[in-house]
Amino acid sequence: MRFLIPLGVFLVMVIFLAIGLSLDPRNIPSPLIGKPTPTFHLPEVSDPSKTLTPESFRGRVVLLNVWASWCVSCRQEHPVLLDLAKRREVPILGLNYKDQLAAGRDWLSTFGNPYEASGFDQDGRVGIDLGVYGVPETFVIDKKGLIRMKHTGPVTPQALEKEILPLVLRLNQEP
Amino acid sequence: MKILILLVLTLAGSPPLFATEIREFADPEKAERYDRLIGELRCLVCQNQSLADSDADLARDLRNEVYEIIEAGQSEEEAIRFLTDRYGDFVLYRPPVKPMTFLLWGGPLLILLFAGVIGWRYAGQRKIQTIRAISEADRDKLERLKKQLDDGH
Structure with a gap:
């Protein structure tokens, strides 16, 4: 009986520490979930005379992927996006974050371009409006232009199959 | 005793740890507000550093935003709202009291x-x-x- 209290306290500590260890401190919940995509007008990477705005993809469920040529984990993520683009299940739009236009274009021609279009966010202002703090980040945006999910870090095949694509499927059924 | 002297010398010798760039404020009161704010806001990249301490690229950009907001004569609350609207309460070292x-x-x-x-x-x-x-x-x-x-x- 005397050992029950310390044992209980110990178990509670173990539980809390286990929860703490399994959490990813880099995964900060975004306050933008359920809110409209912040508005932007950006030149497109492939053709700066064209403009990418949230209106460009209104009415469709899309992924908005934040990438940069200097971003190492983007390279790791890239094949997954290329694969996804081939499957034509959901259009992918890009936000080329704090990059050089030439470097961004080089990157796309070297590794392949999974994006329907990429907006060129040179000073990172649109990134700040989207609450971007670590590239790559991926947003799921619904038909009304509301942000429904944010994935921080490289999109993995598991995250795609278990979280992102099921959500896209569900959102596609919404009016 | 030797260790004590060494400790005192080490502490006294360390330069002020600020990664910030020099900012010009027309109004010293605004400079004070700016300093206070960036010391209290958390950098999202190096999570254990404030915006004032962090050398991360994003921290510099966010210092810029805070600078512009304060220089435009807006209040500290408005600067904080700008950041929490985008990054959530996580940027605050002192989170607000609410059910969460x-x-x-x-x-x-x-x-x-x-x-x-x-x-x-x-x-x-x-x-x-x-x-x-x-x-x-x-x-x-x-x-x-x-x-x-x-x-x-």
Whole structure:
């Protein structure tokens, strides 16, 4: 009986520490979930005379992927996006974050371009409006232009199959 | 003693750890507001550093935003709202009290209460045990005295 209290306290500590260890401190919940995509007008990477705005993809469920040529984990993520683009299940739009236009274009021609279009966010202002703090980040945006999910870090095949694509499927059924 | 001198010298010798660029403010009161703000806001890249301390690219960009907001004459609350609208309460080292954070703010008090109750009960038990221990010793003494008395006869 005397050992029950310390044992209980110990178990509670173990539980809390286990929860703490399994959490990813880099995964900060975004306050933008359920809110409209912040508005932007950006030149497109492939053709700066064209403009990418949230209106460009209104009415469709899309992924908005934040990438940069200097971003190492983007390279790791890239094949997954290329694969996804081939499957034509959901259009992918890009936000080329704090990059050089030439470097961004080089990157796309070297590794392949999974994006329907990429907006060129040179000073990172649109990134700040989207609450971007670590590239790559991926947003799921619904038909009304509301942000429904944010994935921080490289999109993995598991995250795609278990979280992102099921959500896209569900959102596609919404009016 | 040597170690103490070394410690004092090391501490005295370290330069002020600021990664910030020099900012010009027309109004010294705004400069103060800016300094206070960036010291209290958390950098999202190096999570254990404030915006003032962090050398991360994003921290510099966010310092820029804060600078522009303050220089435009907006309040500290507006600068904080700008950041929490985009990055959430996570940027605040002092999160606001709301249902999400009740446990965070009330947790220490709960633990203190819990510890108090345990301590109270423990102290109570100790007292009973001590009394019992004394009375047992007394009983032994009593037995011995009785025996001595009997032997004396």
